[in-house]
Amino acid sequence: MKDEINKVLNFVDLHKGEEDKKKVVENITSAVSFRGSNLWILACAILIASVGLNVNSTAVVIGAMLISPLMGPIVGAGFGLGMYDTDLLKKGLKNLLIATIVSLTISTLYFYISPFKEAESELLSRTSPNIYDILIAFFGGLVGVIAFTRVEKGNPIPGVAIATALMPPLCTAGYGLALGNISYFLGAMYLYTINCVFICIATFIIVKYLKYPQKEQLNETRKKQVKYGISILILLMIVPSIYFAYQLFIQKSYNSRTENFIKQEFTDNDYPIIYKNIKYNQSPKRIELAFLSKKFNQTEIKDLNKRLIDYNLLNTQLIIKQDTFNIGNDILNKINSSRDMVDKKDIIINKLRSQLSSYQFNNDLIIKESEVLFPSVSNLSIGNYTIKDKDKKDVIIPIVLYQSTETMDNEKAKRLKDWLKIRLAKDSVEIYRQPLSPISKITKAKQKK
Structure with missing residues (x-):
């Protein structure tokens, strides 16, 4: 049994493949400095x-x-803490502070200058850290x-850099500073602090x-103080x-229940x-839905809200956005408005036609009638003339x-005038008489023959 335990311990022993401790400390110390x-x-x-x-x-x-x-x-500070190397601990913390300030300054300047100010998902995911x-x-x-x-470093280092994600929270904190959003800044800095502390x-x-x-x-007293501090x-x-x-x-559980409600109902x-x-x-929480074709009346919506319990x-x-109804109403309103406009246009057109009819006469028919009643009249041309009466009203x-x-x-002139009054109402x-042109005289003479 003891041999089996030793085999297991030997199997998981971290001392195998370990780099020389002195060399590791030298490498860590050289990587601490930001120069x-x-x-x-x-x-x-x-x-x-x-x-x-x-x-x-x-x-x-x-x-x-x-x-x-x-x-x-960060790793340098952890080594300094574990080895009780005060100089390495101070150096690590000092350079981490420098790196943090430099990073915050650059990211704040970038987001302040950048024309794109919207908080995308990659930013928002760094504002609410959790366990x-x-x-x-x-x-x-x-x-x-x-x-x-390790002697053989292998591939873990790049993976660790991605998993622990030190840069994104710093950038998000800079974004919060640039926009004056303190909640973004504090949330991102808290995530950054968590990463630094637990890596350490x-x-x-x-x-x-x-x-x-x-x-x-x-x-022993000093060691206890370190342990208590950690x-x-x-x-x-x-x-x-x-x-x-x-x-x-709680939020994920609520979302799961919401999805179940939406699925079943x-x-x-x-x-x-x-x-x-x-x-x-928000309070109360809201579930907003809109459907392709299904329409719900108010009674159905009330029943669905009761079923939430x-x-x-x-x-x-539960809010059901019946946008299609609204769109339909908008369309109907537009159609009715258009109809009103059409009706108004028709009224105006009819009015104009009525007015034009008072200005226009069927000259051909009147000419034919005049030739029967007044054989000497060869041609008529009728127009309207508008004058102001004593009340300053238009008279045609x-x-x-x-x-x-x-x-x-x-x-004869009076009879022509009286007939035209009756005919034109x-x-x-x-x-007024216009003299005949030579061509008109010849044409009229031929017609008499």
Whole structure:
């Protein structure tokens, strides 16, 4: 039994394949400093990450995480804490602070200048940390430190850089500063702090497990103080994260019940949904739906709202957006409005026609009648002339120009004028004779023959 236990312990022993401790400490110490190339790499990485978050590109964000040198000072601080190396601890914390300030400054300037200010999903996902982020940071930190202490580094380092995600929260914090959104800034900085603290704690545990030599021999009181300090720091990070994780669990549970309600009440009844929006962070919560063809009356909507309790969807209101009705009403209103416009146009047209009819006469018919009644009249041309009466109202007087082969005496002229008054239904008519042209005289003479 003892041999089997030894085999298992030997199988999981981290001392196998371990790099020389002195060399590891030298590598960690050199990676802590942010000077020269490290600072330039950090600046470029933070810019790339900011662009990736700004355009919501996961691939670009991952690229920025891969080239980020932020793990150096965090792991250095963890080593300094585990080895009780005060100088290395101070150096790691100092350079981490420098890197944080530089990153915040660059990301804030970028988002302040950037014309794109909308908060995309890649940004929003870094504003609400929870217990899962702690687990990722801690186990990611374990993997990273184990890889640092190996002779063969292998592939874990890039994976750790992606999993622990130090750059995105810093960029999101810069976004919050640029827009003056304190909640975004605090949420992102909390996530960044969680990552830094638990990577550091994971490093501390591995350093103690691998028994790296202590640089300073501390008494038991001092060691207890360090342990108490770490424990308090862990509690400060974990307690809010547990609360956020619980809230996330409650929200996911609510969303699951909501999906079940929608499935059983609508999807299973073949009611195609074209719009769905669940508003969790308000009171009462709202489930907004719109359907392709199904229309619900107010009684049905009330019954559906009552059924929410059966699905444990408390303090929730179902809103069915019957946009098609609204669109239909809008169309009908537009049609009615158009009809009104058409009716108004018809009225105006009819009115104009009526007015034009008072200006226009059937000259051909009147000419034919005049030739029978007045044989000497060869042609008539009728128009209207508008004058103002004493009350300054418009008065329309027909003006008749006629041609005649004979000169009319006063009696014939009066008879022509009286006939035109009756024929044109006007109280007053003015007649004027036009002389015949030579061609008209010849034509008239031929007609008499």
